[in-house]
Amino acid sequence: MNSALRSALLLLAAPAAALAQSLEPALEAVKTENVKADIHFIASDEMRGRDTPSAEIRIAARFIQARLMRLGFEEGGHKGYFYEYPLTNSAVDLAGSVASIEGGPSFELGVDYWFRARSVSEDFSRSASVIFAGSTGENRDLSDLEGVEGAWLAFEDAGRSTGRLRRDADRAGAAGLVLIEPKAGEYSLRFEGNVERMAKGAVSYPTSRERGPSRDNELFPVLYLTEGAWAGLCQASPSCPEGAGTEGWQPERGLNLEVSLTETRKRAGEDTIIMENVCGFWPGSDPELSKDVIIVSAHYDHVGTRDGEVYNGADDNGSGTAGMLAVAEALHAYGPMRRSVMLIWVSGEEKGLWGSRAWSDKPHLPEGCRPVANLNIDMIGRNEPDKLMITPSSKHEKYNGMVRFMEEFAKLEGFPELQSADAYYHRSDQAMFERLGIPVAFLFTDIHEDYHQPGDTVDKVDCDKICRVVRTVVRMLDAMQTDSLDF
Ligand SMILES: [Zn+2]
Incomplete structure (x- = not known):
């Protein structure tokens, strides 16, 4: 063959x-x-x-x-x-995104406060009272705090990673974290260019919206507040002694400041x-x-x-x-x-x-x-x-x-x-x-x-x-x- x-x-x-x-x-x-x-x-x-x-x-x-x-x-x-x-591509509407205290001051994004996200997947607003929770350096256990559920937890930012605190606070049902600038001017340095990037927006895969807002962004917000804005927030608290500036008054750990902090994030087109x-x-x-x-x-x-x-x-x-x-x-x-x-x-x-x-x-x-x-x-x-x-x-x-x-x-x-x-x-x-x-x-x-x-x-x-x-x-x-x- x-x-x-x-x-x-x-x-x-x-x-x-x-x-x-x-x-x-x-x-x-x-x-x-x-x-x-x-x-x-x-x-x-x-x-x-x-x-x-x-x-x-x-x-x-x-x-x-x-x-x-x-x-x-x-x-x-x-x-x-x-x-x-x-x-x-969802950019942040800088003018429409704001944090404010009911009956008190308003804070400007990129001047008085920042957040890490570079984009906003959907408009979002959250109002809650504020509990002073101590320092991110020393007070990492939340179990002794009362009334955490539904409240913002404010911490002095001691520079330590907040990943675990965020998770614990989220589990405890907190509204979000407020981190207080350790030294005037530090956050504006740390977040330099952040606002420009927010205005430009970030490209993302769209199902993140179908799956719901992202964890870092809307589900569990973390605000970085300047020293000055924190002072303004404290002064709006009924617990703040008459005539005391913040230098004069430091709330005790666990104190509910009885102010309503509202954070609003808006998307600027897409x-x-x-x-x-x-x-x-x-x-x-x-x-x-x-x-x-x-x-x-x-x-x-x-x-x-x-x-x-x-x-x-x-x-x-x-x-x-x-x-x-x-x-x-x-x-x-x-x-x-x-x-x-x-x-x-x-x-x-x-x-x-x-x-x-x-x-x-x-x-x-x-x-x-x-x-x-x-x-x-x-x-x-x-x-x-x-x-x-x-x-x-x-x-x-x-x-x-x-x-x-x-x-x-x-x-x-x-x-x-x-x-x-x-x-x-x-x-x-x-x-x-x-x-x-x-x-x-x-x-x-x-x-x-x-x-x-x-x-x-x-x-x-x-x-x-x-x-x-x-x-x-x-x-x-x-x-x-x-x-x-x-x-
Ligand atoms: Zn690679």
Whole structure:
């Protein structure tokens, strides 16, 4: 029997054998020089760190789109190759946001008081009486205070972290915290530029509103009051001795000042910004199995610029972005797999997994298809050539069949032993895809001294290593074409 006929028969009789024949050219299609060229573009200074949102991340998205078009991928988003999702930009209405004492003084935001939030997700107002609770340095136990529920707790700010106090006060049902400036002028220094940022607004993922106001912001407000404003508040208290300035009067710990403090925050309009995930669909060939979609993902955003300095993000995550382009090249060489593959480059990862959150909130797949697994790659191009980490590792409760396979395939690609990346299980996009109820695996080559620094540049990235990680992924995809996926 000649070999061509033999392989044709094998193709009919035993798909597994045919698949093995596709794997070789697919692995060969993953080329160091291609990955290098792609990272040189993606992590160039001109891409200005691919912030979410920015003009440059939109250019990166079109670069990826061009490659998907050339390699014959189907459009995997609801707008061509793009899966769009909205971000909201909610600025603070400085004039409309105010704190005041009933029958007493009004305090101006940015002059008399501050809060930490940079945006207001919805208009908010809270009135309550004020209890003087002592100092954040010494009085960290609230259990002996009376009438905490529904009252503002005022503390002299001793400079200690207030995280625990806030939590305890919140649990005790307090209305919020008032921190009193330790020294005149200190807060205006500490919050320098804060008001300008509030007026500009912050970009956020809109479901934070659907989920209710954020913890730091409206749910449990923390006000930073100047020394002078605190004096004014004290003077409005009926307990304040006649004619006493604050220097002359210091309320005792636990005293309810019997003044009503109202804080109002107002939002100053809102802009919606549309962001994009880039999605390339590689349809499967099997009439049934093609409804199973394996999601391969990597984030293509980074942190942008700071003080004019570009954060190139060559490893984070230029490596994964270019790595996924190499996966696309490999699939092109492989031809259709039995199952379908969706390649998703997500944006907004650095801001809080926004792109993968958006996609997993509302998955977009062809009619009748369902996601079956997620392989995520983020930062795969640094550290020792043989160092590769994975989560969920064998010590993790979500350890799965995919990872078991990967441990074997990694050996073939020069990674003798996979280390645990379990500490990062919730820190990249697999954490969002996991919400779909599917097994996930995350490949990662660990952080380094240039992590989220301007020094994360292309010259330090090991493109051969990226290719070996990509081939591990391609081997995994190939192994996932068996009749049943038993994870
Ligand atoms: Zn990062």
